[in-house]
Amino acid sequence: MEASTDMGLVKGHAYGITSVKNVHLEGSGLFGIFNREKLPMIRLRNPWGQGEWKGAFSDGSEEWNKISKADREKVGLTFEEDGEFWMTFEDYCKYFVQTCICRVVNTSYLSLSKTWHEGLSHGQWVKPDRAGGCPNNKDTFLLNPQYSFDITEDEDECMIQLMQKSLRAKEGCENVTMGFTILRVELNREQRLHDMFLQEKVASTVYRNSRSVFLRHGPMRKGRYVVVPSTFDAGIEASFLLRVYTSTFNNFKELKQDQPVKAWYNCFGGQPQMVTHVKVVRATGLEKLDRAGGADPYCIISCEGEKVTTRVCKNSTNPEWDESAVFFRSKPLKSPLKVQIWNSNVLRDDYMGKHVFIATDECKGKAVEVGLVGRKNESNTNKPGQLVVVITQTRDLTSV
Known part of the structure; x- marks a missing residue:
C-alpha cells in the first residue's frame, strides 16, 4: 500500500476523475494503431499534487505529438507537475480495480431539472439496546435504530445512503462492516417494529466495511417503509449518517417509541390493552x-x-x-x-x-x-x- 509502481501509479491510492473525452484520431497517425476513429480517454488527478502516470499519453509522451493542436486544446492538455494526467480508458481498466461514483443529488425547490426530497438523521449503534447486528441475528436485529418514510406515488423509487462517521482521529480504528434493510410496513405505523414475521422485506444491501453504502431501488408501491441500518455483528458501537431521497415529500422520521405514549392532555383516553x-x-x-x-x-x-x-x-x-x-x-x-x-x-x-x-x-x-x-x-x-x-x-x- 502507498508504494509507487514503475508506471507512476501509487498502490492503494484514491485518484479523482476530472474529465472523460473521446479524442479524435483520424489523420493523427494513431488511427491504424488503435483501429478506431475516436479514442476514449480519462483524466485523473493525484490529490497529493505530484506523482503521475508514466505510460501512453502521459505528460510529454510522444503519443500527444500525433494529436492535432486543435484537439489537444479541446481536451485542455497541459504538461505540468500538478498531479493531473491523461490515460486511455483501456489502461484505466487495466490498472485500477475499483471506481466509486459520487452522485450529486438535486434537492433544490427552484430547479427545473429532477429534484429529490431528503430525509436525514444522525444516529448511533449503541449497546445494549441499539446495536442488534444484521438480519442473521434474528433475536436482536430489530433492536437497531429504525426510520420510517413514505412513498406517495405508485411505481416510484428511492435512494438511500448510509455513511459511518470518520474514525481517522482515532488511531488503530477501522471502518465497521455495515448495511441496511428496507421493509414495507403498515400504512399507519408510528412505533418501532418488533416482529419481522408481519413485515414484507423489500431490499437489503451487501454488508461492507466501507465508509458509505448506497442503494437506489424501484419501482416501489405507494405506502410506508422502514429502513433498518445495522452493523454486521451485534454489539458493535459506531456513529452514522442516514439519508433517504424520494421524488415527493417522504415524512422521514426515526421510530423511537416501542408503544404509544399517552399524551398529557389526553386525560380521558384509556391505556391500550x-x-x-x-x-x-x-x-x-x-x-x-x-x-x-x-x-x-x-x-x-x-x-x-x-x-x-x-x-x-x-x-x-x-x-x-x-x-x-x-x-x-x-x-x-x-x-x-x-x-x-x-x-x-x-x-x-x-x-x-x-x-x-x-x-x-x-x-x-x-x-x-x-x-x-x-x-x-x-x-x-x-x-x-x-x-x-x-x-x-x-x-x-x-x-x-
Whole structure:
C-alpha cells in the first residue's frame, strides 16, 4: 500500500476523475494503431499534487505529438507537475480495480431539472439496546435504530445512503462492516417494529466495511417503509449518517417509541390493552358498478376513531391490496375492528360492503375469508363478494 509502481501509479491510492473525452484520431497517425476513429480517454488527478502516470499519453509522451493542436486544446492538455494526467480508458481498466461514483443529488425547490426530497438523521449503534447486528441475528436485529418514510406515488423509487462517521482521529480504528434493510410496513405505523414475521422485506444491501453504502431501488408501491441500518455483528458501537431521497415529500422520521405514549392532555383516553395487526389481502366477486362492468375498489380500515385507507385497485372486482394497518386498542370489547369497501368515483364514491370483526382472542397470522353486509340501517343485507384478511392480536403491546 502507498508504494509507487514503475508506471507512476501509487498502490492503494484514491485518484479523482476530472474529465472523460473521446479524442479524435483520424489523420493523427494513431488511427491504424488503435483501429478506431475516436479514442476514449480519462483524466485523473493525484490529490497529493505530484506523482503521475508514466505510460501512453502521459505528460510529454510522444503519443500527444500525433494529436492535432486543435484537439489537444479541446481536451485542455497541459504538461505540468500538478498531479493531473491523461490515460486511455483501456489502461484505466487495466490498472485500477475499483471506481466509486459520487452522485450529486438535486434537492433544490427552484430547479427545473429532477429534484429529490431528503430525509436525514444522525444516529448511533449503541449497546445494549441499539446495536442488534444484521438480519442473521434474528433475536436482536430489530433492536437497531429504525426510520420510517413514505412513498406517495405508485411505481416510484428511492435512494438511500448510509455513511459511518470518520474514525481517522482515532488511531488503530477501522471502518465497521455495515448495511441496511428496507421493509414495507403498515400504512399507519408510528412505533418501532418488533416482529419481522408481519413485515414484507423489500431490499437489503451487501454488508461492507466501507465508509458509505448506497442503494437506489424501484419501482416501489405507494405506502410506508422502514429502513433498518445495522452493523454486521451485534454489539458493535459506531456513529452514522442516514439519508433517504424520494421524488415527493417522504415524512422521514426515526421510530423511537416501542408503544404509544399517552399524551398529557389526553386525560380521558384509556391505556391500550391490546394491539391488532390486520392485513387486507384481497376481495373476490365484488359488485360491478362501473359502466364498463368493473369497479375501482379500496378499503377503509377503522378502529376506535382511527381510519386507514388503502390504495385504489383500478378496474377490478377481484382486487389484490396486500396492505396492513396496526391499532393499539384501549376498548377492544366495545369498539370492534371494521373493514369497509368503497368504489372510487370522481364525484361520489359507492359503498360496496363491510365486515365487522368482533373477536378479541389472541392469535398470530390468522387468515379468514368473510362475507360483506350493508350499512348500519341494512346490516342484515348481504352484499356481493368475499373479503380475505390476516389478523394478529396480542395483549403484549411490544410484540408487533
